[in-house]
Amino acid sequence: MNAEPDTSPSTTAPIRSRPGRRYAKGEQRRQEILERTIEVVAERGVEGTTLRAIAEAIGFTHAAITRYFADREELFLAVLQEADQRGAAELAESRSASDFATRAAQISLRAPGLMALYNAMTSRALEPGNVASRSHFQERHTRLVEEITTTLRTGQEAGVIRRDIDPSVTAALLLGAADGLSVQQLLQPGDSFEAAMTLLDTLIAAP
């Protein structure tokens, strides 16, 4: 989007000596840190997930983590990215657009701490001067909107989605609704999430 020229798409602030996956042990450690982190988040919340707490869960010193991730922000972003990638396959099976959005949210809801982390990082991305997180979420959002837009267009051609609505605006609506409703769902669990997304589904369906 409006990000400055950045040649490294995935990692924002690359560690000096991260070998391109050459050392098996290092890569393994990296994965372990990612997995433990989300566990600690689920147990102690995002705020309680200090570098020392993660390190302790592994049997480490907190300083060691900085070998793999420049700072806490980068670590958290990596956790979200990992979760995104794992969910990507499942997401690709979506049949309808709201099905897509619903799956996206539900994947997050499955892993206890993930949605909390996602929200915490989103709110940090809104902070002034946080280019790393902001561009991450901007890219993510742009990508998701494009995917949903394509699905919607296909649906319109197939005659299952109303033809009098703009696909990309509808995509933004679906994604926004899924995001907002899943927060709501976590705040007070109930069936409003399902119901609301289903309603949206019928609203955009061809008459």
Added chain:
Amino acid sequence: MNAEPDTSPSTTAPIRSRPGRRYAKGEQRRQEILERTIEVVAERGVEGTTLRAIAEAIGFTHAAITRYFADREELFLAVLQEADQRGAAELAESRSASDFATRAAQISLRAPGLMALYNAMTSRALEPGNVASRSHFQERHTRLVEEITTTLRTGQEAGVIRRDIDPSVTAALLLGAADGLSVQQLLQPGDSFEAAMTLLDTLIAAP
């Protein structure tokens, strides 16, 4: 909702010696702290809004703030509550339901740091064991859903809102969409917020 018996509706953890508005000076100080806080948030972001930074903006020591607010969490919550009350009047003028949701979001968007603070606090409310923030947002959500539901029902009776949709589910959808889309709007400013809410408006309008 599922909140524990709580006799104090507005303030979650009352200060030991808050006199029921008896001391003008104290009340004035409290207001000043609230106003400065939102200013500091706008300038330095939520993370940068330390008790010391707020105190410095007033000409205080950070410890003095704890006379008026038990901790930072309570202070932030009070800022949001203040903003809610100020926006309430404007909100009451809403004609349609999505107009309501749109206004609610736009009021937040007007004050630079407010939406960031709102999101930061929402994400904290998702943390385990944070009863204070969680119940605040639960109550807020319940209240807003009820108000929108009423507006919707009136619209249905007047024939401007489709009659085949459930008012409360629709209210949840509107609120969720407004929340999710406003984050999106802050992340990358554009006109997708307006467009998407307008779309939702037409979707729920009577044919």
Added chain:
DNA sequence: GTCTATACAGGGATAGAC
């Protein structure tokens, strides 16, 4: 390459002086 030890600046919270 990987990790420990250690130091540092800055945060929230609190006790007690005035």
Added chain:
DNA sequence: GTCTATCCCTGTATAGAC
């Protein structure tokens, strides 16, 4: 009612052991 002093906890940086 406000301040000073202090506590313990963060993330971060660096030096050096292995």
